[in-house]
Every structure is written in structure tokens, then in C-alpha cells.
Amino acid sequence: MSVSTENFLKNIYLLNQEGQSPVTSSLLAEKLNVSVAAVTDMARKMGKQGVLDYKPYRSLVLSEAGQKLALKVIRKHRLWELFLHKVLEMDLMTVHEEAERLEHHTSDKLMEQMYKYLDKPDFDPHGDPIPGGDGIIPSEKGVRSLSELKEGGRCLIRKLRYRHQETSEMYERYGIEKDMVFKIKKVFSFDGSIELESGEGETITISRKLADNIFCTEEENVSK
Template structure:
């Protein structure tokens, strides 16, 4: 499959799973930086390949084959992120940027080899689940966004759902890392801000951050 096709089905899958936006061609076009016409043409082409269910003016749906392809690409992407982070200690933004390129040049054999080398990890360094070699996500996601947490509770960071460099730079500086603990001090619901304590520092985060930082409550 071409890079354009792999990116298209991946965008549909991630939009639906992460509930970021609906999957009409115009919204997928914005995510990929292409024209609405190009997105519609791609959707029609993929419908002919039985990868996408396309109906005019409606959200795009992946077929079983389309979802299988999307998960295969996502598996390769997240395995590369785990490998680059572990081997070269690259930043979260750097591993995402490089994995975007490497995912399209990776055979199933190499992906499985990388997975075995890493001990078959179930999560990447952002906390995102890594599909297994059968294209299945076997982990159960119980995390909630930081914006929906309760005051005076301690949580473990489960996912950092972004690809923005400044966001990851901020996270690195303040210890907001997958697996680290934080305590929610106060929720400012009217102003949509959350005050947390992490590594003996107090930080006030706005909704742009709290809606993409996901956490699990500690036992």
C-alpha cells in the first residue's frame, strides 16, 4: 500500500478511537493537510478497494480490511517509538516524527523482530497501546482525561495524546511522563483549569493540556 493510503486509513481509525473529530472527508482532509476534493477522491478509491465504507455527506467508516491495515501501520509506528526511545533516549516528539517516516518502510518481519527485541511491549512511550502481530489491542483502557479527575486524588499518567513539540517539551521540563504520579489539588471548572502537584512542584494547566493528558487513579 502507498504512504497516502496508509496515512488515510490511520487518520480515520485514530479519529474514531480518540473521539477527536468525526470522520467525514473534510475533517480527514484537515488532519492530513490535503484538499477536501483529494480526501473525497481517496475515500472513493479506498471504497473500491474494500478498505473504506464511503457514503456521500456521511462519516467514513473502515471496513474490517481497512481497520486491519490501520492497526498494522499503528503497530509499526508505536514499536519504532518504543525502540527509538529505549535505544537512543530520543524525546517524545522526536520519536513520533521519525516513526511517521519509518512506519511505511517496515516489513511485518522487522516489526515482529523489533517487538521481540523490546520484550513485546504493550504500550509505547506515550502510553498508547501497541497492537499485537494479529492486529489486536489486548489491553483495556480505563484512563480518563486530567480534566475529569477528582480533587485530592493521586493518579498515574497513562497517556500523552499529542504530537506537538511544545507540549512534549513542557511535559519533559515538568516531569509529566508516562508512568509518573501526580496529585490533583483543585479543579477550576468555570475557567477549565486544573492545579496539580508533581515532583514537589505545583502546576496550573489549562484545558488544552488537561484534555490530552490521560491518567489512572492509583489503588
């Protein structure tokens, strides 16, 4: 697997997700910044390798194997983004460019170490889901950890993660449930704890660690 082939697979997968339309050679060529002829060339080769269901003049469709490989690259990319952002405090712009290169030079072992170090995260700092080692995608785009949000915003709870035994008990005590809307009143930089106000006007303060396990989307105009 060369850098080129990895990018080829990854971008077919991403274009598939983004647009509703089938992935054409010209579309991919533009995204990869190469000529259309180069895409055709690659596509034929990858068809032979069995990662692409290649048929001339037809749209580009990944095979089962190709999809797995694409997800692995995306997993590495998003883990790097999160790692560089959270651990090395790099900004979101930089982080993408770095990940774009590092994703192709990261062993599976290193990838799993990062995954563990980050405490098995589900989303990258842009809110995109990090595919699992098994190739399963946690959830839809735009969802991010509650602990990533800034003061003043409103959020809609999308997913609660029950990893530790005590989390479900804590959700219950605080009265946190899926589909609730909260306003972020204050983020304490000292320990990362977050003060939330529910739709009913109740105010609660939860720890950073707990917020890590709550996933939500940012809401501008919440009707309710």
C-alpha cells in the same frame, strides 16, 4: 499500499477513537493537511479497493480489512516510538516525527523483530496501547508501564501482566494488586529499581524488570 493510503486509513482510525463524532471528509482533510477534494478522491478509490465502506456524502467508515491495515500501521508507529525512545534514547518529541515516516517503510518481519527485542511491550512511551499482531488492542489510552514513571508521582495500578511464571508469585509477595495507588519514592538509575510507597504507608522496592510488567495511570488528585 502507498504512504498516502496508509496515512488515510490510520487517521480515520485515530479520529474515530479520539472524537465521539463520525469521521467527516473535512475533518480528515484537516488532519492530513490536504484539500477536502483530495479526501473525496481517495475515499472513492479506497471504497473500490474494499478497505473503506464508501458512500457519497456519508461519513468515512473503515471496512474490516481497512481496520486491520490501520491497526498494523499504528502498531508499527508505536513500536518505532518505543524502540527509538528506549533503545536509541531519543526524546518523545523527535520520536513521533521519526515514527511518522518509518511506519510506512517497515516490513512485517522487522516489526516482529522489534516487538521481540522490546520484550513484547503493550504500550508506547506516550502510554498509548500497541495493537497486537492479531489486531487486538491491549488496553485504553493513558496507561503506561510503571517503569516509565518519574520520581514523586502517584500512580494507579491498572493492569498486571502475568507473562513469566514467577511474576504472579512476586505480585503476591509484594502485595501488589490492581487498583492500588502507589507513590514513586525513588528511582535508582543504577539498576532501574523503584521504591514505592503504598496508600497504607508500606514501602517496597521492586526491580525494573518487574515494573515493566505493571501498568498504571498517573494520578494527580487521588481521593482515598
